[in-house]
Amino acid sequence: MALPSIRIGCGAGFAGDRIDPAIELVESGNLDFLVFECLAERTIAMAQLRRADDPDSGYDLLLRERIGAVLDQSVRGNVRIITNMGAANPVAAAGQIALLAQERGHFGLKIAAVVGDDVTVLTSSSAVATEEGRTTSEMGSALVSANAYLGSAEIARALDEGAHVVITGRVGDPALFVGAMRHAFGWAEDDWHLLGCGTAIGHMLECAGQLTGGYFADPGFKDVEGLARLGFPIAEVTPDGIATFSKVAGSGGEITVRTCTEQLLYEIFDPETYEQPDVTADFSDVTFIATDAGVRMTGASGRARPDRLKASIGYRDGFIGEGQISYAGPGALERGRLALEIVRQRLDLRSLPIEELRLEVIGVDAVNFTAGAPETPREVRIRAAGRARDRLSAAAVGAEVEALYTNGPAGGGGAWSAVREVVAITSARIDREHIDAGLVWMTS
Template sequence: MKTLRIGSGAGYSGDRIEPAVELAEQGDLDYLVFECLAERTIALAQQARIGDPAGGYDPLLAERMRRVLPFVGRHAGKRRLRVITNMGAANPVSAAVEVRRIARELGLSCKVLAVVGDDVLAELRPEQVLDNGQTLGSLGERLISANAYLGVDGILDALREDADVVITGRVADPSLFLAPQMFEFGWAASDWELLGRGTLVGHLLECAGQVSGGYFAEPGLKNVDDLARLGFPLAEIDADGAAVITKVAGSGGLVSPATCTEQLIYEVHDPAAYLTPDVTADFSRVTFTQESTDRVRAKGATGRVRPEQVKVSVGYLDGWIGEGQISYGGPGAVARAQLARDIVLKRLALTGVEMQEVRAELIGMDALHGPRSSVEPWEVRLRVAARCDERSDAVRIGNEVETLYTNGPAGGGGASKSVRQVVAVASLMLPRDRVNARIEA
């Protein structure tokens, strides 16, 4: 029976690159998938594209592709490696152009296709209501993006066109992994049980190192070896959807029933009804069995008919956050930091700074005097942050913290301040017949 090998090269935009290269070189893979989008990530990418029409794709796209493209394609005596990624973010077409440029620079011949259709801003209406209760019309010019969660369709089309590299925008995370299973095994789009099994594989792999020991370790309770060389996971899958989760031999980390269970329930509201654009997956009877070291068999997933609507992630501008920090160390550090906090909050009120939300907190740290030996910490850091409608108000938050140098308690140091625009994210549902994925060369 044919066994398909799919590896996970990233779990988010800024993830490590070396484990993906290790998978490409040593994993004997059929597919390497880079899952790099979050709701806020694509909103920020849309904002970047406004400033640069050729931009808006993942900032690490070029570096990742430069490292793994030499392994892509057909190699004598080895499997054909293909890459699927949502690093196209807000601009899959420009991302594909960049990958082709890198391939030419490396002297490689790769067929690169982009999947588009997730940008549905033009399909929305002002009266539609977001999950936070606001209407789209109320956002006015603050509205910057609306991206539907595509399923497998566009990716399948690209694989049928014999693409070596498939670059998408917003696609549901597990769909990136489900598509190659459907393509290689010929699964029907209405075989809900098989699609549920394939979606389980995708969900386990989508966060990369989380299922192989990252974000799992807790010294003395859940020990994981060699996290500095954490190996990203791969799945061995057969035509019936049976799967084993493992990693490259000799890499750091851990694959166990416990790591798989934690990833199984990650971001799952109802294990019996995990909604994706492709299937309503049921994980409620999933079991994990340790077959050998770092090899876990996953089974028990099923599925039923897919939802009639797809989720749309809407990004919009929602004010500014101003922040200031300052540290106090030595005897009486806590009392001085508390006084500093009181001063800043009173100053913000006295000077009439308009704030929608404010937080003023003391952060205990080890940076100033090493490990503390007394009940009262030897160091503490004051952080004051506020969300404001106007940038000018947000600027004043950090300024007031900084003035503690000469207008506050003794011994403050290491002050910092920053202002950043808030890109907020909300969701709504859209009938699936108003979302159409397609490929572009």
């Protein structure tokens, strides 16, 4: 029998998110489920590189710290945890959680790892077309990773079979939340309306502090109180796919119609056609109403899911070299611009194979390219960054910036340089028939 309602909290919106709001949620949110959404496109590609170096790694670097912070209370309160912190290695991540549970004295805890999203072998041996017109087979050894976006089915099955923690690799972000709803309410895999409602709820929650006013805040235009104590969101969901959003009483931030409206539009190109692995969701008729309990959302719907699954492709794309240095006092801007011109000329004199070069004065023209930037700042920091196919050429960019200490205009200080490999991301579509999703079980 379906529950009358469930309460789902979002304890993280990205890999480096704060941990204390999740502790507040599990202790005071009266939750049934706590979701950690920690996996961006580039995050999983970098995790695949770590796994290539060490087959026992490849999961989220904060896995033990984040899960450890909430595990005891989640067991006491029967708050079940769902997360994509498995990244490139959900099975190893499940093993780590099992060990962590044993260390805390929680024996017999069931942990399920959702597998099947890694299609790197498939894409490396097949000419899968990417969104840029290349094929994955053309990438050769540059191909780092390929992960298909799975849906909520395996998450729901794991919960049905008694998992206290479900850990995934690449799934659609809303699917983390939809899995809990399908388990609790018994929604059918082809009930497009309810799956569309669930996807809208998951989309609202997935970025955590964005919904409660964090990214929303803009002093003087959109003032938000208590950002240092920002609370993370909770959705109380009923079997008909209606949700009321709130946060723990007394926590910072706000849940209002205006924050909800802004989050609904986040990363949405066509509100009538939001393609996810479970459903093609339709947000075009969504309505928010402020109530005593929070903000109520209605009006979402959906239609049949896409025939193919999106896959995120990571590949090596050269190196970026970067250098920065500061100038202060009268004429700081002029000296900064002279320094950048020196760097440009030096790189030309050395005939280095720099494919892209960015030279910018941070705070003046690094982000804002419109007219009206301040022309008389008392301090500036300049940045030079260049891309090259080889590490040595890329490193020369930062080296030329550091050389400005004694070879450039007066008064430079605080210089640093770095070089890093570029792992670029593109997308492709994979036939569902090539995906073999499943569960791997661990018990503490």
